[in-house]
Amino acid sequence: MPSTRTYAISAAFLVAAGLGAGAWYAMFSGGDFADCGGGISTGGASIGGPFTLVSETGETVTSKQVIDGPTLIYFGYTFCPDVCPVDAAIMGQATDLLAERGYDVKPVFVTIDPERDTPEVLADFTANVHPKMLGLTGSPEAVAAAADAYKAYHAKQDSEDPDYYLMDHSAFIYLMTKGDRYLAIFRHGDAPETIAEQTACYLDAVANGA
Numbered sequence: 710m711p712s713t714r715t716y717a718i719s720a721a722f723l724v725a726a727g728l729g730a731g732a733w734y735a736m737f738s739g740g741d742f743a744d745c746g747g748g749i750s751t752g753g754a755s756i757g758g759p760f761t762l763v764s765e766t767g768e769t770v771t772s773k774q775v776i777d778g779p780t781l782i783y784f785g786y787t788f789c790p791d792v793c794p795v796d797a798a799i800m801g802q803a804t805d806l807l808a809e810r811g812y813d814v815k816p817v818f819v820t821i822d823p824e825r826d827t828p829e830v831l832a833d834f835t836a837n838v839h840p841k842m843l844g845l846t847g848s849p850e851a852v853a854a855a856a857d858a859y860k861a862y863h864a865k866q867d868s869e870d871p872d873y874y875l876m877d878h879s880a881f882i883y884l885m886t887k888g889d890r891y892l893a894i895f896r897h898g899d900a901p902e903t904i905a906e907q908t909a910c911y912l913d914a915v916a917n918g919a
């Protein structure tokens with residue numbers, strides 16, 4: 710489960726950005742897809758944007774190449790002791806549930822700890838989570854730019870050991886589709902069934918011209 714510190718810092722980040730509790734709801738839900746349990750309205754905040762990162766195979770990839778269809782994106786790190794493994798597993802389970810219903814969705818894990826999360830480390834991590842999951846890393850600057858585009862909070866905790874430290878971070882799963890189009894966000898604790906059901910609803914709406 711996320712620590713109180715993680716929640717507090719995430720809340721502080723949103724407040725610092727001028728987003729109180731009511732604005733948080735407006736930012737991550739909306740009326741355009743109300744029947745799906747949320748929507749693409751972001752309360753004036755832009756979610757997502759172009760990025761250039763390095764895949765777990767060592768190739769440089771752009772957001773256009775990564776988000777070439779329905780995509781679930783999560784910002785975390787492989788050394789995370791609790792939240793990230795749980796959320797990554799849930800994202801993988803939701804991907805399987807969607808596949809059973811005929812939806813091809815790509816799960817993507819973007820590290821916010823590029824110092825330790827090399828392509829090789831990410832490849833081992835994603836292989837243990839889901840065969841379709843893609844891991845992304847890059848330079849600290851490139852990773853920070855991608856996280857900032859998604860309003861994903863991340864900060865390195867102080868540590869006397871340079872090789873062992875924790876990262877504070879928000880824990881959201883973003884639903885994107887081709888063209889860097891933001892559709893919805895899911896929070897830590899959302900069940901894979903909920904994510905799959907709502908994702909299917911959003912994708913159906915998009916297919917019907919929403």
